[in-house]
Amino acid sequence: MNIIEILNLVHEYRELDEEGNEAEALRAVDGVSLTVEEGEFIAILGHNGSGKSTLAKHVNALLTPTEGTVYLSGMNVAEHKPIWEVRREAGMIFQNPDNQIIGTSVEEDVAFGPENMGIPTEELLKRVEVSLEKAGMAAYRLHSPNKLSGGQKQRVAIAGMLAMRPKVILMDEPTAMLDPVGRKEVLETMHELNRQEGITVVFITHYMEEVVDADRIVVMKDGKLVMNGAPREVFSRLEELEECHLTAPEVTRLAAELKKAGLDLPDGVLSVDELVNALCRLK
């Protein structure tokens, strides 16, 4: 079943001059159609300004389309009222961990979403506990968010999403401001939630290393969808990726160079182990 259905989406940012007339219209998203299946882990790759964040913000109605329609669980996102029925279906994690934590303690922050939904107190307590457990942050329940590391803050934000019981979690470059350890923490947490809870994940990034385990990769360039396929398939089209200003992981590039030099290797190698195995089998 398709949980997200994007049809011919166009979004223009309008710039007004001093008299309030339209001076310039910038097409951030230019005719994108995309469907996401329930339970899928989909990665949206793209260089800065490729329109990937703008695209994601249409799914939970933070932005409304200039043209086209977005459906989430059968709801027409732009027209559905009340709007929070859409937003509780699709949670969103943002780039800056500091700017999305509202509560003065971890548990208060996790409760913020369901509090807005009007969940009764007893149920709230249960949800906070379960969500923190799932995000691996149960030990920090009463801590102040200011004292946590970046990766931990993002996991608090993830717990805050889980407490709303969404079907989809949209992640808008959640790892961009984190150190390697924090990046790994966040990524592993999301994969676990995807596998165990069946939550659909839309993961936006420009780091290709982070998306090798995704079910599907979508590549965006100048507001258009240019590639759409399994990681192996996308990673084997190195030249096209280069045109999108994306750099494939070193292993993938090394394998491609070796292949060019005449070795019999498969296309789109995703991990060091895979390359080692392929090389050992050569003789």
Add this chain to the structure above:
Amino acid sequence: MIRDITLGQYYEADSVIHRLDPRVKLAFTVIYIVSLYVGEGVLAFALAASFLAVIIILSKVPVSFMLRGLKSIFILMIISVIFNLFLTQGEEIFHWWIFRITKEGIRIAVRMVIRLILLIMGTSIMTLTTTPSRLTDGLEKAFGFLKIFHVPVHAVAMMMSIALRFIPILIEEVNKIMKAQQARGADFENGGLIKKAKAMIPLLIPLFVSAFRRADDLANAMEARCYHGGDDRTKLHPLKYRKRDAIAYLVLFAYLAAIILLRIFTSELIKIVP
């Protein structure tokens, strides 16, 4: 480092006073201030002081913490004592050159010092024993009735709690910008007042820009989490009156009644024995 500072002056301890509903403590603060100005005479001040002493002992907050608050008003106190002492007209008991001290002056000065000390200590009880988030919750509930007059009580409380969360983050940001500007040769230390004020401009502009960006991000994050104002909102830890809060209210009103009675009684006394 700077993120570890506790805001306000909350002193963490496990005491009856800490556990009281913030609304009770709010009521205490108001009633205590009123009582200090209603009360007149030695007996009333003795009652007010011992009432406060009992609360301080119950709250388990060290007295040194309480006294710290007095330091900031020490100079103010000295100045007003001097003015009251020398400028009050009345029965003269000491005279040297242009200085004269009167009986009335001494009485007013002493009364004022006692009042100020009790006032500062009494009002600090609330902030010392209540976390900022409970305090905003309490204020939101206590002033909830203003909603009838279209005062956005929930919005104000939400702004307060967001401000509290962002103060340490912005302080850190100021330090970061300061270092970045110093690395580019900015001088924040030397020069006169005007030069120093001018030096703040390269600090304030980036700070404002980043604060607006943060506000924008935060608004998005709040919307993404279904925030739509205070209507139908539930609370993880709702404020609920318990038995101890009822008792506290009783004690509080008994105290106020005693102060008022004392005032009536002493003024009658003065009428009878002039």
